[in-house]
Amino acid sequence: MTAQSDYAALVQQGLSLDLTRGKPSPRQLDLSDALFRLPTSYRAADGTDGRNYGNLQGLAELRELFAPLIQVPAGQIVVGGNASLALMHDTIVHALLTPMPGAARRWVEEPEITFLCPVPGYDRHFTICERFGIKMVPVPMNADGPDMDVVERLVAEDASVKGIWCVPKYSNPSGIVYSDETVRRLAAMPAAAPDFRIFWDNAYAVHHLTDTPAELADLLALSAAQGDADRVFVYASTSKVTLAGSGVSFFGSSPANVEWFLRNTAKQSIGPDKINQLRHVEFLRDGAGVAAHMRRHAELIGPKFELVDKVLTEQLGGLATWTSPKGGYFISLDVPHAAEVVAKAKAAGIALTPAGATHPYGDDPADRTIRIAPTYPELAELEQAINGLAVCVRLVAEEHA
Amino acid sequence: MTAQSDYAALVQQGLSLDLTRGKPSPRQLDLSDALFRLPTSYRAADGTDGRNYGNLQGLAELRELFAPLIQVPAGQIVVGGNASLALMHDTIVHALLTPMPGAARRWVEEPEITFLCPVPGYDRHFTICERFGIKMVPVPMNADGPDMDVVERLVAEDASVKGIWCVPKYSNPSGIVYSDETVRRLAAMPAAAPDFRIFWDNAYAVHHLTDTPAELADLLALSAAQGDADRVFVYASTSKVTLAGSGVSFFGSSPANVEWFLRNTAKQSIGPDKINQLRHVEFLRDGAGVAAHMRRHAELIGPKFELVDKVLTEQLGGLATWTSPKGGYFISLDVPHAAEVVAKAKAAGIALTPAGATHPYGDDPADRTIRIAPTYPELAELEQAINGLAVCVRLVAEEHA
Numbered sequence: 145m146t147a148q149s150d151y152a153a154l155v156q157q158g159l160s161l162d163l164t165r166g167k168p169s170p171r172q173l174d175l176s177d178a179l180f181r182l183p184t185s186y187r188a189a190d191g192t193d194g195r196n197y198g199n200l201q202g203l204a205e206l207r208e209l210f211a212p213l214i215q216v217p218a219g220q221i222v223v224g225g226n227a228s229l230a231l232m233h234d235t236i237v238h239a240l241l242t243p244m245p246g247a248a249r250r251w252v253e254e255p256e257i258t259f260l261c262p263v264p265g266y267d268r269h270f271t272i273c274e275r276f277g278i279k280m281v282p283v284p285m286n287a288d289g290p291d292m293d294v295v296e297r298l299v300a301e302d303a304s305v306k307g308i309w310c311v312p313k314y315s316n317p318s319g320i321v322y323s324d325e326t327v328r329r330l331a332a333m334p335a336a337a338p339d340f341r342i343f344w345d346n347a348y349a350v351h352h353l354t355d356t357p358a359e360l361a362d363l364l365a366l367s368a369a370q371g372d373a374d375r376v377f378v379y380a381s382t383s384k385v386t387l388a389g390s391g392v393s394f395f396g397s398s399p400a401n402v403e404w405f406l407r408n409t410a411k412q413s414i415g416p417d418k419i420n421q422l423r424h425v426e427f428l429r430d431g432a433g434v435a436a437h438m439r440r441h442a443e444l445i446g447p448k449f450e451l452v453d454k455v456l457t458e459q460l461g462g463l464a465t466w467t468s469p470k471g472g473y474f475i476s477l478d479v480p481h482a483a484e485v486v487a488k489a490k491a492a493g494i495a496l497t498p499a500g501a502t503h504p505y506g507d508d509p510a511d512r513t514i515r516i517a518p519t520y521p522e523l524a525e526l527e528q529a530i531n532g533l534a535v536c537v538r539l540v541a542e543e544h545a
Numbered sequence: 546m547t548a549q550s551d552y553a554a555l556v557q558q559g560l561s562l563d564l565t566r567g568k569p570s571p572r573q574l575d576l577s578d579a580l581f582r583l584p585t586s587y588r589a590a591d592g593t594d595g596r597n598y599g600n601l602q603g604l605a606e607l608r609e610l611f612a613p614l615i616q617v618p619a620g621q622i623v624v625g626g627n628a629s630l631a632l633m634h635d636t637i638v639h640a641l642l643t644p645m646p647g648a649a650r651r652w653v654e655e656p657e658i659t660f661l662c663p664v665p666g667y668d669r670h671f672t673i674c675e676r677f678g679i680k681m682v683p684v685p686m687n688a689d690g691p692d693m694d695v696v697e698r699l700v701a702e703d704a705s706v707k708g709i710w711c712v713p714k715y716s717n718p719s720g721i722v723y724s725d726e727t728v729r730r731l732a733a734m735p736a737a738a739p740d741f742r743i744f745w746d747n748a749y750a751v752h753h754l755t756d757t758p759a760e761l762a763d764l765l766a767l768s769a770a771q772g773d774a775d776r777v778f779v780y781a782s783t784s785k786v787t788l789a790g791s792g793v794s795f796f797g798s799s800p801a802n803v804e805w806f807l808r809n810t811a812k813q814s815i816g817p818d819k820i821n822q823l824r825h826v827e828f829l830r831d832g833a834g835v836a837a838h839m840r841r842h843a844e845l846i847g848p849k850f851e852l853v854d855k856v857l858t859e860q861l862g863g864l865a866t867w868t869s870p871k872g873g874y875f876i877s878l879d880v881p882h883a884a885e886v887v888a889k890a891k892a893a894g895i896a897l898t899p900a901g902a903t904h905p906y907g908d909d910p911a912d913r914t915i916r917i918a919p920t921y922p923e924l925a926e927l928e929q930a931i932n933g934l935a936v937c938v939r940l941v942a943e944e945h946a
Contacts, residue, residue, distance in 0.1 A: 419791040
């Protein structure tokens with residue numbers, strides 16, 4: 145059968161499938177059912193009443209639980225609300241409006257601010273930059289992280305380069321893990337801007353799919369050893385550990401940056417939702433509790449990643465390349481004419497993240513990257529969707545043959 | 546006995562009492578114990594799964610519950626996190642960095658921005674202005690709201706006046722309620738700045754102490770009737786309804802402002818904590834549920850307000866004046882040499898909000914206002930604290946006699 149008749153049959157099916165966002169499935173959310181009956185006590189470990197105002201930094205017991213998991217000392221962690229994205233957004237707002245440690249002035253007074261964006265990357269990082277007129281420069285991503293020759297050169301030469309977005313473990317969308325050498329170079333590289341910052345979005349710190357978890361070098365410790373701990377902003381959350389909309393988030397950095405962050409946050413809030421923090425401490429208990437919980441996630445979503453890999457291998461061997469992540473939430477599929485493929489899929493009822501979304505300004509110059517989010521649909525639907533996507537890839541290839 | 550010997554006896558007692566912040570007491574927080582076992586279902590009224598990402602505006606059922614209580618149509622409400630302060634702060638951040646409807650440019654580009662601050666007022670409003678270099682101009686507060694002759698003149702004549710802070714019902718700290726005429730004039734007054742905004746912090750909308758709740762005219766509706774609904778930003782929260790640290794907050798405004806607010810918030814967050822929203826809907830149920838719940842609060846804190854009034858009357862009749870609010874969280878005490886009184890109290894182990902905190906830049910030119918927060922201590926402690934405070938007032942009066 146030709147791809148054309150396959151595609152006609154696909155459209156005939158009238159599918160309505162969604163692979164756009166990295167959402168946990170209902171069965172994953174069910175794993176955290178116990179949260180609905182927690183906490184059993186509103187008392188924090190220090191005896192304070194978690195129901196009342198206060199404690200801007202967040203409960204010590206929760207910071208201690210996550211300190212080893214996100215590689216930040218508990219005293220240098222701030223616990224936020226339900227979205228680490230808000231912590232990233234607000235860090236940039238704070239930098240725009242209040243000088244950071246080491247900064248000559250507020251970023252809003254800078255003639256130009258540039259962020260390096262390893263590509264493919266996370267669209268919501270890029271959206272924050274676009275909102276504030278921050279210029280984005282794409283940097284190619286290799287199998288061990290961003291191309292460090294490019295990063296080192298730009299950061300050393302251009303004082304307008306104030307930031308770089310990194311998802312260092314099980315990166316969004318490629319799933320790659322930064323090598324020790326990449327992390328070491330990020331910590332050691334000279335920066336022209338005294339207020340250069342690495343936005344270290346460790347969103348998938350504990351989100352392993354295999355029994356051999358990836359190890360990530362400790363950027364904050366390495367930077368501190370180089371005498372520049374201030375260059376690191378660490379972010380993480382439990383959005384994909386417990387409940388996507390009702391988790392807790394973390395900001396971690398050097399003591400000076402944490403002081404700056406809390407000083408600004410003190411104008412914004414009297415304190416975080418500590419009952420939700422207690423809920424999480426009681427539910428997750430400790431590092432072993434988190435690991436056991438994440439294994440249950442892996443049991444549910446591991447087969448989905450395997451299925452995508454199997455279908456793509458069967459259908460697209462030779463026609464496309466894709467990643468086989470050992471953790472995280474995404475698979476990155478590289479095909480010729482990605483935008484046309486996404487459009488064909490959409491017409492057949494299969495919603496994919498818009499082509500280009502993995503690049504700054506929605507512009508994927510090679511028109512190549514498609515982000516696949518396999519976690520939300522159940523296996524049967526996922527199989528339909530990936531088979532359908534493969535038909536679209538073959539059709540577009542045929543049309544361009 | 547002289548005040549001096551009374552004060553010596555007071556210091557002798559070695560008290561450690563705190564009247565600084567408007568915190569609910571543990572017994573008030575106990576009223577919301579049922580929240581710890583809610584929600585019983587994670588399904589929103591529209592059938593969506595409240596555990597997952599999404600719904601930036603917040604659940605319709607919660608917006609509908611609070612719409613009549615905060616005088617904003619449900620479609621024009623946005624539900625935020627646990628702090629309405631964050632919504633106010635972030636509104637100003639958005640205005641600084643993204644032009645508002647009607648604004649010629651971003652506020653950060655304005656040569657000067659001025660906010661009118663009715664005094665005495667809420668220190669955390671002033672702190673936000675200070676952070677962003679917004680000039681604050683105090684406006685005297687009368688028994689029916691700010692002196693509208695002054696407000697109208699400044700707003701009409703000075704295009705740098707972009708905002709006014711208002712706590713219109715049971716104001717912080719005086720407890721006064723804006724009259725219909727004040728609200729009507731706020732809605733109708735001409736403004737030199739096209740992007741002038743009234744920050745309507747209706748923090749105590751349902752926080753009545755008596756069985757005859759104060760009525761507040763509907764500023765948003767009156768402004769819309771005048772053709773300028775965009776001038777109103779409404780804020781409220783359940784921080785003093787359910788749990789101080791774990792409530793939900795509300796932003797309400799015109800459709801154009803809500804669109805602007807959500808467009809900015811969309812860059813900051815994927816959505817709010819909808820489980821906590823469901824928890825609140827199930828607990829409070831409807832307007833009658835909120836009213837019944839607030840009556841239970843009034844039963845606990847009403848006697849505290851009465852006690853303060855009784856002690857002050859007995860001890861300070863003729864020496865000082867104070868307000869007798871019918872709702873809210875504060876009593877405003879006017880005495881000569883307030884700063885000295887607060888210092889004496891502190892030396893005797895009675896912590897009060899710093900003198901001047903009720904005024905911009907901490908500067909109370911008449912050195913007169915002391916904010917009393919009677920809700921947190923139990924009655925016996927409160928009686929000790931107010932008796933001690935009265936001794937300090939008498940001592941300072943004697944020293945200046």
